[in-house]
Amino acid sequence: MINAVVMPNPGAPLETRAFDRPALEPGAILLRTLGSEVCGTDGHLWKGQLAGVPYPIIPGHVSVGEIAAFGPGEPPRDVDGAPLRVGQTVTFLDVYGTCGRCWYCTVGKASTRCPYRKVYGVTMSADDGLYGGWAEYIHLRPGVHVVPLPDGFAWRAFLAGGCGMPTALHAVSLGEIAFGDTVLVQGAGPVGLCAAVLAQLRGAGQVIVVGGPDVRLAAARRFGADLVLDIATLAESERLQAVREVTGGRGADVTIEATGVPSAVPEGMRLTRDAGRYVVVGQYTDAGTATFNPHLDLNKKHLDVRGCWGSDAGHVYRSVRVMARYAAQFPWTELISREYGLDEAQRALADVAAQRVVKALIVPARDGTAPAPSAA
Amino acid sequence: MINAVVMPNPGAPLETRAFDRPALEPGAILLRTLGSEVCGTDGHLWKGQLAGVPYPIIPGHVSVGEIAAFGPGEPPRDVDGAPLRVGQTVTFLDVYGTCGRCWYCTVGKASTRCPYRKVYGVTMSADDGLYGGWAEYIHLRPGVHVVPLPDGFAWRAFLAGGCGMPTALHAVSLGEIAFGDTVLVQGAGPVGLCAAVLAQLRGAGQVIVVGGPDVRLAAARRFGADLVLDIATLAESERLQAVREVTGGRGADVTIEATGVPSAVPEGMRLTRDAGRYVVVGQYTDAGTATFNPHLDLNKKHLDVRGCWGSDAGHVYRSVRVMARYAAQFPWTELISREYGLDEAQRALADVAAQRVVKALIVPARDGTAPAPSAA
Amino acid sequence: MINAVVMPNPGAPLETRAFDRPALEPGAILLRTLGSEVCGTDGHLWKGQLAGVPYPIIPGHVSVGEIAAFGPGEPPRDVDGAPLRVGQTVTFLDVYGTCGRCWYCTVGKASTRCPYRKVYGVTMSADDGLYGGWAEYIHLRPGVHVVPLPDGFAWRAFLAGGCGMPTALHAVSLGEIAFGDTVLVQGAGPVGLCAAVLAQLRGAGQVIVVGGPDVRLAAARRFGADLVLDIATLAESERLQAVREVTGGRGADVTIEATGVPSAVPEGMRLTRDAGRYVVVGQYTDAGTATFNPHLDLNKKHLDVRGCWGSDAGHVYRSVRVMARYAAQFPWTELISREYGLDEAQRALADVAAQRVVKALIVPARDGTAPAPSAA
Amino acid sequence: MINAVVMPNPGAPLETRAFDRPALEPGAILLRTLGSEVCGTDGHLWKGQLAGVPYPIIPGHVSVGEIAAFGPGEPPRDVDGAPLRVGQTVTFLDVYGTCGRCWYCTVGKASTRCPYRKVYGVTMSADDGLYGGWAEYIHLRPGVHVVPLPDGFAWRAFLAGGCGMPTALHAVSLGEIAFGDTVLVQGAGPVGLCAAVLAQLRGAGQVIVVGGPDVRLAAARRFGADLVLDIATLAESERLQAVREVTGGRGADVTIEATGVPSAVPEGMRLTRDAGRYVVVGQYTDAGTATFNPHLDLNKKHLDVRGCWGSDAGHVYRSVRVMARYAAQFPWTELISREYGLDEAQRALADVAAQRVVKALIVPARDGTAPAPSAA
Numbered sequence A, B, C, D: 001m002i003n004a005v006v007m008p009n010p011g012a013p014l015e016t017r018a019f020d021r022p023a024l025e026p027g028a029i030l031l032r033t034l035g036s037e038v039c040g041t042d043g044h045l046w047k048g049q050l051a052g053v054p055y056p057i058i059p060g061h062v063s064v065g066e067i068a069a070f071g072p073g074e075p076p077r078d079v080d081g082a083p084l085r086v087g088q089t090v091t092f093l094d095v096y097g098t099c100g101r102c103w104y105c106t107v108g109k110a111s112t113r114c115p116y117r118k119v120y121g122v123t124m125s126a127d128d129g130l131y132g133g134w135a136e137y138i139h140l141r142p143g144v145h146v147v148p149l150p151d152g153f154a155w156r157a158f159l160a161g162g163c164g165m166p167t168a169l170h171a172v173s174l175g176e177i178a179f180g181d182t183v184l185v186q187g188a189g190p191v192g193l194c195a196a197v198l199a200q201l202r203g204a205g206q207v208i209v210v211g212g213p214d215v216r217l218a219a220a221r222r223f224g225a226d227l228v229l230d231i232a233t234l235a236e237s238e239r240l241q242a243v244r245e246v247t248g249g250r251g252a253d254v255t256i257e258a259t260g261v262p263s264a265v266p267e268g269m270r271l272t273r274d275a276g277r278y279v280v281v282g283q284y285t286d287a288g289t290a291t292f293n294p295h296l297d298l299n300k301k302h303l304d305v306r307g308c309w310g311s312d313a314g315h316v317y318r319s320v321r322v323m324a325r326y327a328a329q330f331p332w333t334e335l336i337s338r339e340y341g342l343d344e345a346q347r348a349l350a351d352v353a354a355q356r357v358v359k360a361l362i363v364p365a366r367d368g369t370a371p372a373p374s375a376a
Ligand SMILES: [Zn+2]
Pocket: A098, A099, A100, A101, A102, A103, A104, A105, A113, A114, A115, A116
């Protein structure tokens, strides 16, 4: 049997359930989970804040595993087109089933709005199979986008970013940072920290992080932020003043919002200079409204405000390459505050909710007794 | 003497004052005014809604005139680099004095934020000279960007767009309309009408105008709008439904806001499809705040919202070329509802404020007795 | 039986063969052909100038037909997501099978380089089925991107552009024409003529067409070109001079190459102004080399040169919308010089090769005796 | 008196001449030269390979100095808008006099094509004053764009990049590198080495340098290149193969040409993947023609080829910020192979021509006896 954490319903205690080893269709992959992240999305899932979730689910949308078995026929290929091999360490895009034929996929070129997309760990039901990462094994259906980790790049290093890295990579790319720009990041969670690192890998002239609590701000400093502003001790007006002081009075050239708090959005508009760019990526759930002044905050500033939502295979592929290439410069694994076994998943959720940790991982085999699929 | 309309102070009645013929410095031009537009900005000026206005002023920021005289030395050159000639019919960029050396001019590439810019008819005082278009003559200082009207292109046709044309050209360019896109324009004033025309000159698949009153909606139809939605008769939810009906349920690909009403901005976000583009150009003065939902209206939609403010010489140059090239297709002068002499300027302001006219012009010589400069 | 024109091998005479009515798999469509274009690609195919063609083939890659039947199960959906209906008049993207999973599809975002793509009428064999448009019926396999023609938009009007319209739409989009730009088109074949029209639907300030022979230059004039330069009577240096004369000595802002002649490429670099954009779309087959001066023609000019290749579903969808919306302004069907029955296909090829026609169509039912599928 | 190196004519021996201390007009600055670069442009000047050079000239276009004196009136301001101070260490944009009013400055937004631009050390005559960096003092005329070096950032570190840094920054920006891209740099001179560094500051997944000789390839490795290909030992076909081997057979995502050799351009097209971007920045002088295949190398590849020419104030400003911010990561001064006094300028030219050095500096005061302006 294969053990997996199941979230039966919003608010209900997590359970560990035993699953049969799945029958693998042609093109499918059975992945032995090495680790899977715990993130804010999992908290939203547990609080029932996301629409269209087919509870019960196995949480865990960004994961790394070792290929244990393939379905019949030719082995599937990775994103680079190379045939996969049993034993390879890989990650995969959690989004599955993008159709390639709808209006958004073809004309709109916004595949994240494809109505057919499903997401491992989020919109695929545990009743249907091992479709989440908080499990000893994950069933990758035919067509899942698989990205191997390069030799010498530790799987923990990749998971240290979690979904925060492809999300931040998407947002930072949208920010169109120019060399020497001042980049301001609102929020010091995984997305914000990854954005602060990636800003340096776009040649930012200075990186400012506005957020909290201390454990996260310390991480921001360790990962190269030039200025860290603590929202617990500085009022909004003080934050604005502090940013203007280091930007010739103008504000940030590019701001990345990664907070989830609606009021952060008008604040971010004001923290950004006239004719700057503001990327809003943190408003992942409906947390209410915000009020702004269209003349002062948008029109007269001729600000560019870009909502950013969803990752695609390119974001994961690029995340792997960037993290591996700059692993000597950025000690990714220091972002991992703690690892949890399957039976500690509830506690992991709580620690993330309380912001006691920077990044938390579920590591099914952390006691060293991961069952082989044949034992299932 | 030279007669000019002077706005002494916000709310004070307009006066006609007589000015001496100005001494022309090297590079300066004396322009005999053929016409000057009356627009919403003039209304804002009269209500004192713009900051930093050095009353008394001569209103009139977009004008066409005939070159009457030059200052000593070589004649100045037009934007194309050709020497200007006495008798030529020209328009000019109202923005004067952009420095070319400040951070915004050099690094930020946002010359509309140059702190040294001044604007004819808006931020140049009547105490200093003939720096507005509601006058028999206009004094163009050295360095003003001058654009001749092509042979065969009537000056009234150019003024029919007024400042609305370069403003709309800027906004529509920012909208990055793709061939076949549905373009929605909020507002049917001069900017909105020009945007509706320009959308067709970007190959829009359909153009929707949301606005009022009737006189403007009729103009929208005459100038090619495929669908016109009257805000006087349709509630916000009905407008949203009407737009969705003709866009496969998605909303507009590109929306251009040209209303000046804060609440139009969140509505525009909702009228635009996911992953679309929304250009906010109409919020020219501070008319208060608006409330939106960052998750639903921005992030999950991954909308691109672009504030648009100010025109540069390129916008005027391109407006002239586009209006002249497509004059057979779009009967520009039909946009002019009425022309007023200098002594009727107060009435022109009132007619514009009441939206009784589409475009109003001040025509100093409309009685046929324009004084020659030598008579000044 | 169903009649189709078959090209057995390069250089071999075209034949009409009879095919069985195909068995339709779930998601497939049987289309009764209304018309199919004859274009330069067909000439290249007959001369064996394209690699990887699985002769025998049924030529005809851009076609319009009426839906005659579906495979079992739910009817397939069009690009907009609406279920298709028997009797509908539709066109479809000739490219079929783009995988959505390879590096180019996912990371490179250049689906035209997907190694799995096949093309109706070009890289699909007549041995495998009715996969080309010069046939009474076409077999659309599951997943083909289908675009209905809007009510009131004649199928002949759409085919008047042929593959030239989506190709030109792609190229013109890459050209990033700004309002008022001078756009120069090299070549007056279907791609060039469509580009000249589309340039006007981007608000070009003037459109110049360089090409020949007379029949095509006349069409260019009829479709709005402001200046037409005949390569038969003007030497390269005279063409350069003529272009500079109407562009203030600078050259075109945007140039679209649509000739197929290698030497046109360095000429096009020189016809374009410094810091302009040059889109090369006509070099569809290997016709040899060209020589240029990297310093003078590229670096010092800081020219942007963009190779353009292949269309996707978005290009076809947008072509349909643009052609339908502006059908009153541009009399598309005038581009059709002649229609040919299936038995006249050889002659159609010859007429196209000799440039005796602007656009040629194969119309299987032109004698009015199209067999119904049940008769097959 | 003030000593300066004068290049009397192409090919004529350099001379040291004594100049009077210049009279400073309002807004002018007298700069005591700390150092000035020697670069390929100086070699081109000495060989007479640039058009429009008003010999005699004082070479040295990128320089750092200490502000010695101002002209009368208010002190000029730096690019950030702050008033400059005597004693400040600054650099400046060598391009002077961009007009801000011509077609290229206003409509074309390509100020590097402004016909009024002059360049310190290149197109300003020694007969007119101290307008080059190989001199004890430099006369900055009113309007020169001045950028102070940040506190703690050594002037030698900035000059280690020389003009190569803003040039590379411009080219790399045009390359639009995405996170994880493979970036290939052709040429290992100062521009190439700076591009290789900047590619890492755009988050490149791997950086390949193709060039020579050994001293430069060693620098490429020291500054982070992942793969270095020596043109002295590898044939063109071997270079292509080597690049394909590390790019999944596709070629580089982005290639930056920095060689000056015409044949490098078609090679660069082939080294770049389909749908990639190729920036040509090294073809600074006319070194003859190159031959390519428009179908294979451009159209079918749908390659984007971008000529890059000239820097503006933004490029210098951003270079200073980037070099200062990442000075701990990249030991800039290691790029300086040797410093020369004014009397050694001829030898510096020879060493640069022979590629015996990576970066060479002229340091007027290297013997420690720089005369004060009052001694002049
Ligand atoms: Zn889809």
